[in-house]
Amino acid sequence: MYPQDKKTYEKLMDCAEKIFAEKGYDKASVREITAAANVNLASIHYHFGSKENLLQELLNRKLEWLNQQRLIALKTLENKSKNKPLKPSQILEAFFGTLLDMLDEKNYGGEMFLRLLGRSTLEPNCLISSISSGKNNAVTEKFRDALFKALPNVPKNEIVWRFHFMVGATSYAISGSGLNKLFVTAEVSEDKSVSKKLLKKRLMSFLLGGLRSPMNSFLIGNK
Template identity: 45%
Template sequence: MSTQPGKPGPETRSRILDAAEALFVEHGLDGTSMRMITAAAGVNLAAVNYHFGTKDSLIHEVFKRRLGELNQARIAALDRAERRAREQGGGLKPSQVLEAFFTPSLEMVADTAGGGRTFMQLLGRTYTEPNAFVRKFLAEEYAETLQRFLQALYDSLPGVPREEILWRFHFMMGATSYAIAGTDALQLFAGHFDDEDPARMLPRLISFLLGGLRAPLPDFVNAAPRPSRAAKTPDAT
């Protein structure tokens, strides 16, 4: 395979992004070198510099190219759920909010041919391995979408303090990131396990998350409720 940059174009750019994405999943952002990326993509450093300039810019583009699609799918799902609720003369249920948020994630996990699964695994790894540069970018990219969904959760759970909903949403992100990473961990304590169908994972995941979302409040919250205060928005997977 040629290692020359050749004519600048979408094919070379996409090949670099695909290679970087897969390597970031396997080795982490810090553990992946530019040399590893150029070798996997079959290009030289000049090609990477031409298309992206720096490693940080490359990381930025790896995330950006799929985040827009994911955000749009989530908002569209929430819009549809809200329309159905209005037509039925009621408000959104927590289960409908969660389904609108998490279904697009699992649909992307099912996209093995187009790289969606790899990207979602990268998002999951990013959630558990903090990187200041990526966290800042994700917070900015997700801000509008997350605020829309958090408000929908606040409205659907009027009896739960907002601070508790934020905490529970944070826990949901962690559980989902773990699930998206794959079922390999189940081998550690369950032996043979081959049910990774995202269509089966969604109802299991929603059932689990709803249980946590609707769980009784901790005693200290019931005993001494505190006014809600501004909190950092959780990262989204």
């Protein structure tokens, strides 16, 4: 079944990624994963300690890669426009656009990652570490600061909140299942391939509108 030359650790990572993507974390059993990888049942415990830890490793691996891409995109932008502050749309492109591009990845990698990331934000007391880990926060802060510079007239507090809202809209929009669920009404449907292509444009337009939404006096009054 599986190429024999790969190490057990790698086999498990690969198979787990695929099976998690297909069935979700809960319904993917340790037995199924080890069987698919042609390794012993106990190897997950040996290499990762637990099923949860295996998921952690997968998320961390993806997250690190994603954040690298994000930083590269940001650096590129900053190099191009010497000194001049970046436009909000450019910053969003580097942060969320890079994430959205993962959807096109092969091997379910992108979709699984995004779904499981979403799950980890919803389940209490679970999987927090991969998100609030130092590296990830560092990247988030870089983009946060870029937004501060790009929108000097907006209170920093508000920017942080709106960043948060943007992450939410993106996570949800991206979760494969969510997409077709809420609005399956025929009248407004369009060709699916068209929808997929337009998703990024549409979401970015929405995020930008939310980010730059005028602030009412109440919010400003409260700093």
